Amino acid sequence: MTDAELAAKLAEDAGALLLKLRDSSVLTGRELGNAGDKAANDMLIAALRDQRPDDGLLSEESKDTRGRLEKDRVWIIDPVDGTREYGEGRSDWAVHIALAIEGSATIGAVALPSLDLTLRSDLPIASPARNSKLRMVVSRSRPAKEAVAVSEILDADLIPMGSAGAKAMAIVRGEADIYLHSGGQYEWDNCAPVAVAEAHGLHCSRIDGGPLRYNQEETYLPDLLICHRQDSNRVLDLVKAL
Known part of the structure; x- marks a missing residue:
């Protein structure tokens, strides 16, 4: 399999595992979320070590090591993005599989x-449609003040929504137009969504207009903007003026 095919297969396999676990489990809420995180992470880590043993790896659910910093190719994964939504039986959660190459979100599947x-980053669907009245996705519980x-x-x-992946894919799918986040994220929260969004022709950056860089020693990546390219300068200027 190519890297993109592998990313998509792993995302789909983890998703199927998570649905099966949720449908068959007596657990709910946080306990279900924790069980899903562990089960999906164990599966993904084993598969990546088998399929791409020479690549680096960064997962939300595994202890980070400095060895990845020596690698040009690093898989960045979030086994359950939106653990709370998953545990609550909602649909706005995601599985993120990304491959960062030399610090860039190059390949991704959400x-x-x-x-x-x-x-997928390798199979872009039709270009997302921009609504005449703009729509912004924000956190269900704590919308960013800038947004x-x-x-x-x-x-x-x-539009309140759960996981970062669900929000970003709402832009890709034409269900929203702007995802402006400033409340704190980590590399695994947005690497795969950014790879997919960029492949669909969308603007992706920090909210100061700077680039999103991955496989950094500090994995905290607190803000991002995903939107249509025609809106990016205006949104960035508005954020700067706040």
Whole structure:
């Protein structure tokens, strides 16, 4: 398999495992989320060590090691992005599988298992449609203050949603137009979504306009902007002016 095919297969296999676990388990809420995280992570780590033993690896659910910093190719994964949503039986959670090459989000797959859908960097679907009235995806529980402020200026509708992957894929799927986040994330939260969004022609950057860099010693990557290219400069300027 190519790297992109492997990313998609792993995302889909983990998604299937998670759905089976949720459907058959007596666990709910946080306990189910924790069980799903472990089961999916164990499967993904074993598969990547078997299929790409020479590559580096960074997972939310595994202890980080400095060895990955010596690698040009590093798999960055989030076995369950939106553990809370998964445990609550919602659909807005995702599985992230990405390959960063020399610090860039090069290859990615984001599975939305509850929707039976996987978005891939190597198989872009039709270009996402931009709505005449802009729509912004924000956190269900704590919308970023910058996003709320920008939405008011743009007169954009806010769409509360769970995981970062679900939000980013809402832009790719044409269900929203702007994902502006400033509340804190890590590399595994957005590497795969960024790879997929960029492959679909969308703008992806930090909220100061800087590049998103991966496989860094510090994995904290607190903010990002994903939107249509025609809106990027305006949104960045508005954030700068806040």
